[in-house]
Structures are given as structure tokens and as C-alpha cells.
Amino acid sequence: MPDRDLKLEDFEPIAVKILKTNGVLRFRARGESMRPFLWNGDVLEVEAVLPGFVKKGDIVLCRPDRGSILTHRVIGVIGNGEQRKLVIQGDALPWPDGSITPQQVLGRVVKVYRSGVQFSVNHPIIRLMVWIFLGLAPIRRRLYFLVHA
Numbered sequence: 001m002p003d004r005d006l007k008l009e010d011f012e013p014i015a016v017k018i019l020k021t022n023g024v025l026r027f028r029a030r031g032e033s034m035r036p037f038l039w040n041g042d043v044l045e046v047e048a049v050l051p052g053f054v055k056k057g058d059i060v061l062c063r064p065d066r067g068s069i070l071t072h073r074v075i076g077v078i079g080n081g082e083q084r085k086l087v088i089q090g091d092a093l094p095w096p097d098g099s100i101t102p103q104q105v106l107g108r109v110v111k112v113y114r115s116g117v118q119f120s121v122n123h124p125i126i127r128l129m130v131w132i133f134l135g136l137a138p139i140r141r142r143l144y145f146l147v148h149a
Contacts, residue, residue, distance in 0.1 A: 012069045015046075015061065019107045023048040025061075026113075029071060033090030034059070037073075037121075037130070038112060044071065045111035051102030054086060057130045059109040059121060062088065064100050071109065072097060075134060091133065 006014065011027070018025045025046045029038055038044070038059070046061045054060060058074045075096060076087035085099040109121055119126065 008068050012063070015069065016106060019046065019048045019061075025107060033092050034071065034073070035092040037091050037126075037133075038071070038109075039114060041114075043113035044109050045113070046071075046107035047110050049105060049108040051105060054102055054105050054108065057127065057134065060086070060088065061106045061109070062100055062104050063106060064088070064097060064104065069106070070097075073130075073134075075137070 015025055015027070026043055027046070029042045029044050030040060032040055044059075044061075049058075049060075054074060056074050056077055059071060060074055061069065061071050063069050072088040072090050074086045075089045078085040078087065078099065084102055086102060086105070087096050087099050089096040111118055111120055121127075
């Protein structure tokens with residue numbers, strides 16, 4: 001299937017419809033906020049996910065209260081049941097974006113296609129790297145400010 005370039009406002013309703021009907025969406029990532037795990041131009045495969053099954057470490061396609069649809073990582077889960085909130089952040093960013101409700105998650109990234117190679121974000125080695133990366137957040141913040149000062 002050929003690539004189609006869509007404006008962000010056109011992409012969102014199509015993504016929602018595809019995830020609700022087919023359950024699987026592929027799109028080309030744009031931006032640098034998820035480096036080093038996701039690169040600008042990677043093709044992401046997103047699957048629909050039930051709100052209660054989103055967990056820390058997942059990369060989610062979501063619709064925050066402010067701004068437009070984005071793909072960021074869940075770095076924390078606060079509360080339970082109806083009060084549950086997911087804290088999201090781009091891997092390359094120094095601070096979290098804030099929190100969203102599980103209902104604001106449109107889907108979860110399950111595969112990445114880069115330069116003809118496919119890999120699962122749920123592979124045990126990738127998950128281990130993510131947990132190490134998340135654990136280094138305080139150090140990454142300091143380095144970010146040193147580099148960008």
C-alpha cells in the first residue's frame with residue numbers, strides 16, 4: 001500500500017476509525033521526541049488496547065486534553081479504577097507531558113519498522129532497555145540541561 005501524507009487534523013479521525021474497526025494501524029512517525037527508541041521516519045504498528053491493559057513502559061498513541069494526537073511513553077500509573085491516570089512523556093524530553101486517562105489512549109505501539117528491519121517493542125531485551133532508560137530519568141534530565149544550556 002502506498003504512503004499517503006496527511007495533515008495531523010486529517011490523520012486523527014482516520015486513526016481512530018481504523019483502530020476501532022480493524023484494530024491495527026501503521027503510520028510513519030514524525031518528530032524527535034521519542035529518541036532513542038523511535039526515530040523520525042520509523043513506521044509504527046499500533047494495535048487497539050483496552051484501557052485497563054495499558055501499563056508503565058508502553059508507547060501509546062493518545063489524545064491528550066491539550067494539543068493533538070501524539071505517540072509517547074507511559075512513564076507512570078497513578079491511582080486505580082476510575083481514578084487511574086497515565087503519566088506520559090517523550091523519551092527525548094526532560095519532563096512529562098502530564099497525565100491522561102486510559103480512555104484517551106487510542107492504541108499501543110507493538111512493532112517498529114526501520115530501514116527494512118522489523119522489531120517488537122515487547123521483546124524482552126527491548127523491555128529491559130526501557131526499564132533501565134526509565135530508571136535513568138533523573139540523570140537524563142541533568143544531562144539534557146547541560147547539553148541545552
